[in-house]
Amino acid sequence: xxxxxSGVVPGAEAGRRVVVTGIGAVSALGVGWRALENGVFEGRSxxxxxxxxxxxxxRSTLSAGVDDGALAAAEPPAEGRSRTDxxxxxxxxEALTVAGVAPAATRVGVIVGGSTAGMxxxxxxxxxxxxxxxxDSTTRMRTHPLSSTVEAIxxxxxxxxxARTVCAACTSSAIAIALGAAWLDEGxxxxxxxxxxxxxxxxxxxxxxxxxxxxxxxxxxxxEGRAGLAxxxxxxxxxxxxxxxxxxxxxxxxxxxxxxxxxNEAHHITNPEPGGKTASGILSxxxxxxxxxxxxxxxxxAHGTGTPQNDANEALAIRAAFGAxxxxxxxxxxxxxxxLAAAGALEAxxxxxxxxxxxxxxxxxxxxKDPACDVDLVESSRPERIEAAVSSSFGFGGTGASLVFExxxxxxxxxxxxxxxxxxxxVARDEVWVTGASAIAPWxxxxxxxxxxxxxxxxxxxAVVRLxxxxxxxxLDAARSRRMDRAARLVTTxxxxxxxxxxxxxxxxxxxxxxxxxxxxxxxNVEGCMKFMRRVLDRGAAFASPADFPNLVxxxxxxxxxxxxxxxxxxxxxxxxxxxxxAAIATAVELLDGGMIDAAVAGSFETVDALAERVLAPLxxxxxxxxxxxxxxxxxxxxxxxxxxxxxxxxARVRLTDAPSDARSxxxxxVAAAGHLGRGGVSLAAACARTAWRGERLLHVGGGLxxxxxxxxxxx
Amino acid sequence: xxxxxxxxxxxxxERPRLGKAVGLGAGCASGSAVDTKSALxxxxxxxxxxxxxxxxxxxxxxxxxGPGVGNGLSLDSLDALQLAMAIEERFGVKIPEGDGARxxxxxxxxxxxxxxxxxxxxxx
Numbered sequence: 153x154x155x156x157x158s159g160v161v162p163g164a165e166a167g168r169r170v171v172v173t174g175i176g177a178v179s180a181l182g183v184g185w186r187a188l189e190n191g192v193f194e195g196r197s198x199x200x201x202x203x204x205x206x207x208x209x210x211r212s213t214l215s216a217g218v219d220d221g222a223l224a225a226a227e228p229p230a231e232g233r234s235r236t237d238x239x240x241x242x243x244x245x246e247a248l249t250v251a252g253v254a255p256a257a258t259r260v261g262v263i264v265g266g267s268t269a270g271m272x273x274x275x276x277x278x279x280x281x282x283x284x285x286x287x288d289s290t291t292r293m294r295t296h297p298l299s300s301t302v303e304a305i306x307x308x309x310x311x312x313x314x315a316r317t318v319c320a321a322c323t324s325s326a327i328a329i330a331l332g333a334a335w336l337d338e339g340x341x342x343x344x345x346x347x348x349x350x351x352x353x354x355x356x357x358x359x360x361x362x363x364x365x366x367x368x369x370x371x372x373x374x375x376e377g378r379a380g381l382a383x384x385x386x387x388x389x390x391x392x393x394x395x396x397x398x399x400x401x402x403x404x405x406x407x408x409x410x411x412x413x414x415x416n417e418a419h420h421i422t423n424p425e426p427g428g429k430t431a432s433g434i435l436s437x438x439x440x441x442x443x444x445x446x447x448x449x450x451x452x453x454a455h456g457t458g459t460p461q462n463d464a465n466e467a468l469a470i471r472a473a474f475g476a477x478x479x480x481x482x483x484x485x486x487x488x489x490x491x492l493a494a495a496g497a498l499e500a501x502x503x504x505x506x507x508x509x510x511x512x513x514x515x516x517x518x519x520x521k522d523p524a525c526d527v528d529l530v531e532s533s534r535p536e537r538i539e540a541a542v543s544s545s546f547g548f549g550g551t552g553a554s555l556v557f558e559x560x561x562x563x564x565x566x567x568x569x570x571x572x573x574x575x576x577x578x579v580a581r582d583e584v585w586v587t588g589a590s591a592i593a594p595w596x597x598x599x600x601x602x603x604x605x606x607x608x609x610x611x612x613x614x615a616v617v618r619l620x621x622x623x624x625x626x627x628l629d630a631a632r633s634r635r636m637d638r639a640a641r642l643v644t645t646x647x648x649x650x651x652x653x654x655x656x657x658x659x660x661x662x663x664x665x666x667x668x669x670x671x672x673x674x675x676x677n678v679e680g681c682m683k684f685m686r687r688v689l690d691r692g693a694a695f696a697s698p699a700d701f702p703n704l705v706x707x708x709x710x711x712x713x714x715x716x717x718x719x720x721x722x723x724x725x726x727x728x729x730x731x732x733x734x735a736a737i738a739t740a741v742e743l744l745d746g747g748m749i750d751a752a753v754a755g756s757f758e759t760v761d762a763l764a765e766r767v768l769a770p771l772x773x774x775x776x777x778x779x780x781x782x783x784x785x786x787x788x789x790x791x792x793x794x795x796x797x798x799x800x801x802x803x804a805r806v807r808l809t810d811a812p813s814d815a816r817s818x819x820x821x822x823v824a825a826a827g828h829l830g831r832g833g834v835s836l837a838a839a840c841a842r843t844a845w846r847g848e849r850l851l852h853v854g855g856g857l858x859x860x861x862x863x864x865x866x867x868x
Numbered sequence: 869x870x871x872x873x874x875x876x877x878x879x880x881x882e883r884p885r886l887g888k889a890v891g892l893g894a895g896c897a898s899g900s901a902v903d904t905k906s907a908l909x910x911x912x913x914x915x916x917x918x919x920x921x922x923x924x925x926x927x928x929x930x931x932x933x934g935p936g937v938g939n940g941l942s943l944d945s946l947d948a949l950q951l952a953m954a955i956e957e958r959f960g961v962k963i964p965e966g967d968g969a970r971x972x973x974x975x976x977x978x979x980x981x982x983x984x985x986x987x988x989x990x991x992x
Contacts, residue, residue, distance in 0.1 A: 422946055630920045634918065698946060
């Protein structure tokens, strides 16, 4: 299966290896990477009485919060800066300082994983909003978008040459790190600041409580009688560079990112897949990407949330992936809590510390191990020289990521046979082809041939057949889509139509297990958050709606699509004001070029809600709209080799390109035709269609990204 | 499909008058358990987004949980959490978590029986 290649992080060749030159962290154990490290290895816990907010009806009184005084000293409160922003800035600044990298001097990229952004600052106002924003609320709302954190980092520490926001629930910052490695390998940047941040808020606290996964006692990963997670907050960033560049400028490599793998159980929106089969596969692919055998790995930093289900299934996954090798395992979430989008990066920082200190981090708190979790837990920190270590993260919808780190020194990594066996993994610089496209706009659901023709009609002012958009998602199976909200229905319909289009263009269908899904709206599920928080504040956290909570995560719509369609690649949201589709498609191309995924369906969507639009009015993308409509787009991307293998004729070849700053798109869908923030995506889909239909070469620009679509001549 | 249950054995006086608890003021002839069941079914359709179902589709004694079971609804653990929250809100009756809940969630009949047996006492 071609997916064997996915999960490869190229750069195994000397000099192109990706190394970590900087680390920064903010957590319940303190501000700074040193504080995190000392706290972890000394076995201290940051899980204590919650003080950040009161919450009537809450299931727990505990959280792993960041000390306000320490945070204020590192990054004082400022107007228009959320708590998440401040933690992110503090951690990012430390990472850049440790690395000795100055963004103004060289091409430095930044990728931020997040899920809540300014929710702590906006959740109460969302709950109470009735149509009018005062000055204070307007300021607060500017911190609401998920992309506001990367903007805050850019404003404070930039300029950055390339910026992205990614959300994949609790794997967000792990995916940010993997994407950063891809950027380096493709020469898109010379260094990248990759990580994530999430602050505590009432919304996530009551949501996890409603799902009955918040432990009223301190969370006890892998222990008997564990009853759930401790919610934490924090931020962490790694600075990644190509080894040759780090060496040239005399920077010290703290560790090497030897490999990574991303995937998706696509099983259930909240529950892990029983048996952990997909999770085990992700672990195995990560090891293969790093050219390592299980016995080369000395330590696994588990996701280990402390919920009965996660820990049991994860233990099975670790056992299956490592076979006879009893690798040492611990979870850090008993000490720093579950930090949601920041977890991947914080735990990567801990994993790197383990390598550098030649010491294994303990699984805190102590207690009888659950016999169902048959892994070798590190009971107290102990010296152990390890050559390689893995950090794993999982999240809602079944998203999964495993990162493999090695000591920076090249020699002595693993046994001789492992070194000998380490494959020089070369990812052929295959072209990326677009093999399917769909869009939903006021005219209904269309696929490429109709889309190209309709757009011609629209630009000539011709009549367009209008189908009511409410009918557009009616084809979904009612039973299998009943948990979906409107956004999920749109994404699923778009993805299904584009994938069917791609199937039909070949002799064989695309293997759904190899397809990643990337889509989001600019500002997330604002109406859902308003409704959820209104209940929490009116009736208490005990009456928060469990089934509604997962749909508040920005990556939820694309996760639902992945579950419905059985898509096994990562499900990622890339919100970016009005360039959401551009960010999704660029991310898909970058992950394809980096060998991290084999195929993708990517685009964006927007839903319409009158009250939500009024509360979003201060935001730039919204202010520029004269009228709004629901809709979205999706295009299918796969490698040329994959398309040829299944006999598929492409719509176009696509490349990321540099374009002058004043460049304009060759084909822009008129606002009236697709009057929503996702119209860039509709333009992209249309460009692919036009390229195929007319053989035209088209440029599209948006969000600082430029895409070149070129016609492809295929024999037969 | 079994005919809708309207058993005379669920007599007035055997259970607290649901009418009092939810303000229906219904006469005894309608039977408190039947009122609970229909309120429960409407609650289920709304809370679990069973958009293509009517209360008549929901069979009183069919297993609620587990995939593909006869004329059951194939609900899962997330549905159980949602239902438990909504039932507590609507009826004031708590459903215990964990294994204790399994028998209560077995069917609409079982749920309604638990609700009726645990309705909070109202002051006069």
